[in-house]
Amino acid sequence: DQQVKQNSPSLSVQEGRISILNCDYTNSMFDYFLWYKKYPAEGPTFLISISSIKDKNEDGRFTVFLNKSAKHLSLHIVPSQPGDSAVYFCAAKSGGSNYKLTFGKGTLLTVNP
């Protein structure tokens, strides 16, 4: 049973436009959500996170939105740049002191010049 789902394996956008990556989850106990970016031959790099008590978190060109009632979060990248081309993973943590992440399968973002 996949608790964190990224239903789009890939996404292609033009440079300068907005990229929107989506993530759905099923476990209502998740209280902290993260986005990671991964380039080939490198490990995932932490990008941005959001606590379940918020509905938006912004860091420069990156904004994460959380809709708890829909169990949905999204990552917006504005404006998109070719260097943003990577695989993006959504991850979630359930409440409590235990810190275990559940990852989605990832979405390959390609930003075309």
Next chain:
Amino acid sequence: DADVTQTPRNRITKTGKRIMLECSQTKGHDRMYWYRQDPGLGLRLIYYSFDVKDINKGEISDGYSVSRQAQAKFSLSLESAIPNQTALYFCATSSGTGTNQPQHFGDGTRLSIL
């Protein structure tokens, strides 16, 4: 210099061999994790440790063991490797301070078992 270093970066070995993957970190983090990634799948947790000699099973621990003898080091062993353990393995660390701390990953070890 990388904060989380994994060795080796690539390894090809044969079925039945014992293999050890090493992870060391200079971030001073208490918590360390081992994940594997298979093609088209997300990362899955194998083992994790919140302190020296603290060991906890993740969702796919069968066939693996780990050792945490020092804060900075966390090793993963495959006692008798089998082909379906061919995967990309990642080590990660996180701070034990505060409730929500992101995990920081090494660059991975690509393991092939023939």
